[in-house]
Amino acid sequence: MIKKKMSKFINSFKVGDVLTLLFFIALVTLLFIKLINLPEGEYLEIETNNESIIFNLEHDIQKKFSGPLGLTEIIIHNKRARFKESPCNKKYCVHHGWINKINETVVCIPNEIRISIIGKNKPYDSTNY
Amino acid sequence: MNYLKNVILIFIFFLNGCSDNQIIQNKDYVFGTIVDIKIYGETKQNADHVSNLIFNDFHRLHTYLHPWKTSAISNINQSIKQNRLHDIDDPELIQIIQDNVQLYKSTQGWFNPAIGKLVELWGFHSDLPDQKVPSEVDILDLMKNPPKMNQVIIENNMLRSENPNIQIDLGGYAKGYALKRAKKILEDNQISNALINIGGNILAIGKKGDQFWKVGIQHPRKNIAFASIQLKPGWSIGTSGDYQRYFISNNKRYSHLINPFSGYPVHHTQSATIIIPPREDSEILSDVLSKPIYLSSKEHKVKLANELQINYFLIILEDGKIMISQDMKNHIEWLDDKEKNVEIY
Numbered sequence A: 001m002i003k004k005k006m007s008k009f010i011n012s013f014k015v016g017d018v019l020t021l022l023f024f025i026a027l028v029t030l031l032f033i034k035l036i037n038l039p040e041g042e043y044l045e046i047e048t049n050n051e052s053i054i055f056n057l058e059h060d061i062q063k064k065f066s067g068p069l070g071l072t073e074i075i076i077h078n079k080r081a082r083f084k085e086s087p088c089n090k091k092y093c094v095h096h097g098w099i100n101k102i103n104e105t106v107v108c109i110p111n112e113i114r115i116s117i118i119g120k121n122k123p124y125d126s127t128n129y
Numbered sequence B: 001m002n003y004l005k006n007v008i009l010i011f012i013f014f015l016n017g018c019s020d021n022q023i024i025q026n027k028d029y030v031f032g033t034i035v036d037i038k039i040y041g042e043t044k045q046n047a048d049h050v051s052n053l054i055f056n057d058f059h060r061l062h063t064y065l066h067p068w069k070t071s072a073i074s075n076i077n078q079s080i081k082q083n084r085l086h087d088i089d090d091p092e093l094i095q096i097i098q099d100n101v102q103l104y105k106s107t108q109g110w111f112n113p114a115i116g117k118l119v120e121l122w123g124f125h126s127d128l129p130d131q132k133v134p135s136e137v138d139i140l141d142l143m144k145n146p147p148k149m150n151q152v153i154i155e156n157n158m159l160r161s162e163n164p165n166i167q168i169d170l171g172g173y174a175k176g177y178a179l180k181r182a183k184k185i186l187e188d189n190q191i192s193n194a195l196i197n198i199g200g201n202i203l204a205i206g207k208k209g210d211q212f213w214k215v216g217i218q219h220p221r222k223n224i225a226f227a228s229i230q231l232k233p234g235w236s237i238g239t240s241g242d243y244q245r246y247f248i249s250n251n252k253r254y255s256h257l258i259n260p261f262s263g264y265p266v267h268h269t270q271s272a273t274i275i276i277p278p279r280e281d282s283e284i285l286s287d288v289l290s291k292p293i294y295l296s297s298k299e300h301k302v303k304l305a306n307e308l309q310i311n312y313f314l315i316i317l318e319d320g321k322i323m324i325s326q327d328m329k330n331h332i333e334w335l336d337d338k339e340k341n342v343e344i345y
Helices: A002-011 A015-036 B002-017 B044-065 B072-081 B091-106 B116-121 B136-143 B174-188 B282-288 B290-295 B298-307 B326-331 B337-341
Strands: A043-047 A052-056 A061-067 A070-077 A080-085 A105-108 A113-118 A126-128 B023-030 B033-040 B153-155 B158-160 B194-198 B201-205 B213-218 B225-231 B236-241 B246-249 B252-255 B269-276 B312-317 B322-324 B332-334 B342-344
Touching (some): A126 B236, B023 B044, B044 B174, B116 B136, B174 B236, B236 B282, B236 B290, B269 B290, B298 B312, B326 B332
Antiparallel strands (some): A061 A070, A070 A080, B023 B033, B194 B201, B201 B236, B213 B225
């Protein structure tokens, strides 16, 4: 029965459908390759419930930020960043590990802290110094 | 199977919306610093062409105005040192010198490009500063007859000065002047949206699509911006600070910015940032006028800013406290928690 349905389904494919399907698969594969090769970011943005701070990934830091549950510790090391300690129960944020690619984000919902990697698309176009 | 085609078409439509190649960026190294030109909404070919025109002009200016290598300025300095009349048959140079005399007067001497000898004494007339404090005797000796820019006189294309201590150094003017030149080049080439950054001195021309250009303001003690600000068309921003060219001796920081009245760098201020909206020579003023605000004492800064019609200023004092004008505060966006330590003027 299932076999019959399957062959009916496959027989309903026309050449154009097969080609578009192949094109679609190729496109998804390409996008996936592009995604894993995303450029590394330059900054880490840390958002808590009352502030948003940006750090340069070039400089190692180890800092604590307060959320509704307590203190969350975030570290930057070797141009990567991660949650090191968190007062939340499940600690998904800590288990997520390191991030370093542009737009990678880890959120700790219980303690309301979000970290994201920012790349060339900094929050500004140029720097005054 | 039609649904498959529709899905793909919609997918491709969204993918197209993700691309943003509207800004063409070019960089070069001029004036001992990085020059960054961003042009919006032009073809790459045209943007590259105009950027190169600007870079070429900057390289010309760098050689033309260089304070210690052979240049039109160092030739003048040579003549002043030898108490000779200097034939200055060059309208651009005459204009530049007269401009600097005028700026000296309008800033009550706080902007004084005649103190090249002091800058040299402090070791900053070198690509690699000496990193040592000069002897007090040498500084006092020079300050007995302090060099003043209004002692430089041009009459009938002849430049002279009675004060041999004068050595012109346009380090506090050249980048602003270059921004003004760049603006002209962009106008001549019908480019109406660009952002030019010469070692931190920035001029915004037009907009970036429907948005204003936005710049970050670097923290003087950290390698990151602590605030950002949107620059409206024609606005220029400049900072004087003790964190780009300086040396540390006996745990004390000595910046290349010298107080023309004392002969010493100041220690009360880390940085002074100003924004000048469009007015006559605003690009030059954004470079020049940050010096008086940086160098003058805390008590004097606001008064001087008012006299010089600087409505947008942000000053970071040695202890990290921030003095900010109301107009600047209304426009600024803090990127860290600095606003907790801010005094509004």
